[in-house]
Amino acid sequence: DVKVTQSSRYLVKRTGEKVFLECVQDMDHENMFWYRQDPGLGLRLIYFSYDVKMKEKGDIPEGYSVSREKKERFSLILESASTNQTSMYLCASKQGAAGELFFGEGSRLTVL
Amino acid sequence: DQQVKQNSPSLSVQEGRISILNCDYTNSMFDYFLWYKKYPAEGPTFLISISSIKDKNEDGRFTVFLNKSAKHLSLHIVPSQPGDSAVYFCAANLDYKLSFGAGTTVTVRA
Numbered sequence: 001d002v003k004v005t006q007s008s009r010y011l012v013k014r015t016g017e018k019v020f021l022e023c024v025q026d027m028d029h030e031n032m033f034w035y036r037q038d039p040g041l042g043l044r045l046i047y048f049s050y051d052v053k054m055k056e057k058g059d060i061p062e063g064y065s066v067s068r069e070k071k072e073r074f075s076l077i078l079e080s081a082s083t084n085q086t087s088m089y090l091c092a093s094k095q096g097a098a099g100e101l102f103f104g105e106g107s108r109l110t111v112l
Numbered sequence: 113d114q115q116v117k118q119n120s121p122s123l124s125v126q127e128g129r130i131s132i133l134n135c136d137y138t139n140s141m142f143d144y145f146l147w148y149k150k151y152p153a154e155g156p157t158f159l160i161s162i163s164s165i166k167d168k169n170e171d172g173r174f175t176v177f178l179n180k181s182a183k184h185l186s187l188h189i190v191p192s193q194p195g196d197s198a199v200y201f202c203a204a205n206l207d208y209k210l211s212f213g214a215g216t217t218v219t220v221r222a
Contacts, residue, residue: 004155033209033210035212040121042114043212045211048209050208090155090156092155097207097208098205101156101158101203103155104155105155106153106155108153
């Protein structure tokens with residue numbers, strides 16, 4: 001079974017703090033993704049990566065950056081957290097262009 | 113601009129009856145469509161998919177229908193069970209990326 005593990009299930013941070021969300025997958029997938037889920041808006045793509053050290057902006061990249069130093073690990077970084085970044089963050093991975101995404105359990109971030 | 117739309121935020125259905133969830137999309141280049149199910153505080157899990165070259169795919173109680181001319185797909189769940197109560201997301205694939213709808217919350221009543 002594919003396993004996507006997100007390091008923190010729940011985080012509470014203060015405005016202006018730097019936040020790291022870590023994600024690891026164990027199936028040697030090429031492609032990894034970060035989404036955020038908000039009520040009424042569904043899942044929106046923040047960034048994705050199709051190879052080590054490669055990244056591309058998704059639909060809502062503002063205020064975020066990512067790092068992929070190893071194939072299995074994809075990190076989402078909030079340089080200076082703001083209250084409008086309070087959300088559920090979901091990491092996912094897949095192999096190839098088509099097919100299903102495998103999701104982690106999510107990280108619920110609250111920014112005060 | 114959202115390319116995948118689920119216009120019904122919620123659906124309530126009696127146990128044993130059919131649940132029909134709808135999804136519309138705008139980009140005719142999408143090559144693959146998927147449905148995901150999500151429980152609170154968990155990540156979405158894959159349910160069923162369909163290629164753009166097909167019009168129907170069935171897997172047990174779940175059937176997905178694709179109408180390319182109308183840019184519309186639907187998910188049928190028959191019969192609905194209490195464990196089906198969850199949020200269902202429609203997704204469309206293009207160039208590695210999945211675009212998701214806003215989700216439909218399904219409640220199955222006993």
